[in-house]
């Protein structure tokens with residue numbers, strides 16, 4: 291198995307186009323391709339089979355299993371508190387103490403026997419070994435001191451400086467240590483106290499700045515406190531989650547599930563994932579075993595709701611990750627159906643958290659339908675990119691793109707700038723374009739794989755795994771990989787085809803330069819991208835990047851006069867402060883646009899006018 295770029299190239303060459311010929315899409319199976327292995331969804335991989343073969347060390351810790359079918363009367367007291375749940379309590383269908391009253395396994399086919407909680411940190415150790423990294427040391431905390439932060443809304447709870455200042459509960463604190471998180475990132479410093487204070491939240495913070503933990507911690511902590519007075523109704527085989535986390539892609543849902551499982555390890559809080567493209571039966575079985583936090587993609591969730599296998603009536607927390615994407619034209623009908631037309635409690639009766647790195651004002655306005663008296667939080671300017679990412683734009687004619695990419699990859703390899711294991715993510719516009727570029731790269735000796743919406747879920751996951759592990763250090767992707775994916779060691783993002791929307795660009799380049807690490811983003815620009823010239827030049831300038839003179843000239847000629855980013859370069863902020871957009875929505879914030887606003891760490895002009903001196907977050 292190749293372990294480095296050079297090895298990979300050599301191996302690739304040795305297989306004489308084998309990669310290219312097979313497309314390297316890695317349908318799991320044997321070399322002859324004569325048999326396909328059974329599809330195992332990612333959230334079940336590495337699960338040690340339970341039962342008699344379970345290792346003795348686990349067996350000794352198992353809480354006595356229930357071999358009988360457990361009925362509603364057997365549920366622990368409503369409002370059961372997991373705050374001090376034993377850390378070594380197993381969570382599973384057996385209904386161990388740690389799983390509290392929300393162990394809904396009882397409703398379905400109880401008596402499934404014992405089930406141990408798999409240690410979700412095991413995978414990390416393997417990855418760390420592979421990449422030789424032992425600590426989460428990449429975070430550049432000094433960079434946080436001057437981050438401009440804006441909150442608006444009534445009575446905003448104050449931020450914290452350390453995790454110790456927040457009462458998250460012992461078990462969750464233990465997991466934060468296991469994750470090697472030493473201090474909260476800025477979005478966590480603000481968002482966690484706001485959410486723990488019971489407030490709805492619309493939060494905007496730059497890519498890679500730790501938003502996942504910012505919404506997971508308060509949810510897990512809240513469920514551990516078990517403040518909910520209602521018992522799940524007696525409906526066979528129906529799951530009643532307390533929290534719902536929605537995300538736009540299957541891979542992102544899997545990633546959030548993996549993260550949430552780490553944060554919830556040994557807390558007694560059960561996290562289940564449901565997403566399309568994978569067999570539904572396994573997901574149904576997982577749900578039957580009990581679920582507190584359901585992480586899902588909208589399509590699969592609608593399916594589960596229509597099959598009456600999930601009820602949202604006990605939902606206390608709703609989080610939309612990539613919220614602006616979830617509320618744009620593609621997803622909005624599904625989200626409205628889930629949130630407003632099923633049995634979910636209305637705003638005010640549930641806590642709603644919306645997170646993204648970008649939040650166009652018209653989407654903010656739409657989003658306010660889902661919120662009640664919410665706090666708006668902007669860490670850095672809404673929609674800004676981090677200047678940990680060095681952004682380059684190169685003028686490249688359509689017909690020269692491939693050879694230009696090859697030059698870049700060769701130079702990268704020769705210089706070793708990115709280090710042995712650095713990964714390169716190449717964004718293209720179309721699925722066909724992704725297939726053909728992947729093939730061409732492979733034929734030219736560059737180990738590449740591809741991910742896009744026409745590939746099977748199995749192929750998508752295989753491509754991502756192969757990329758993450760460094761076996762295939764080039765991933766050609768459509769926008770399906772643009773948002774949320776946290777892939778360590780992505781050193782270079784290439785926008786082979788630029789997107790039409792600047793926010794998409796922000797998310798794409800945000801696959802590098804994460805968690806305080808630096809990264810490089812190169813864009814190929816030509817006449818076809820003229821409409822992006824102005825917002826791109828603005829964004830780069832704002833992130834202290836060098837804007838080529840030719841791009842400035844394009845920008846000046848550009849007809850892109852009023853961007854989605856708020857009608858002006860520094861317009862990204864709480865839309866409620868913009869009178870032209872708040873007409874007709876006064877009920878959400880008490881009339882007018884008289885929103886209380888606090889700015890922190892702004893070194894000039896950020897809060898009031900977003901003056902030209904403003905620096906982006908993370909600088």
Ligand SMILES: Nc1ncnc2c1ncn2[C@@H]1O[C@H](COP(=O)(O)OP(=O)(O)OP(=O)(O)O)[C@@H](O)[C@H]1O
Pocket residue numbers: 426429470471472473474475478495496497498499500501502503646647773774775776800801804805
């Ligand atoms: N307090 C912390 N200390 C150290 N690392 C952290 C901390 N919080 C989060 N991280 C790490 O930072 C990385 C980025 O976090 P995350 O994926 O939540 O970013 P994000 O803001 O959601 O990004 P995106 O906008 O791309 O979705 C992850 O690898 C995560 O483990």
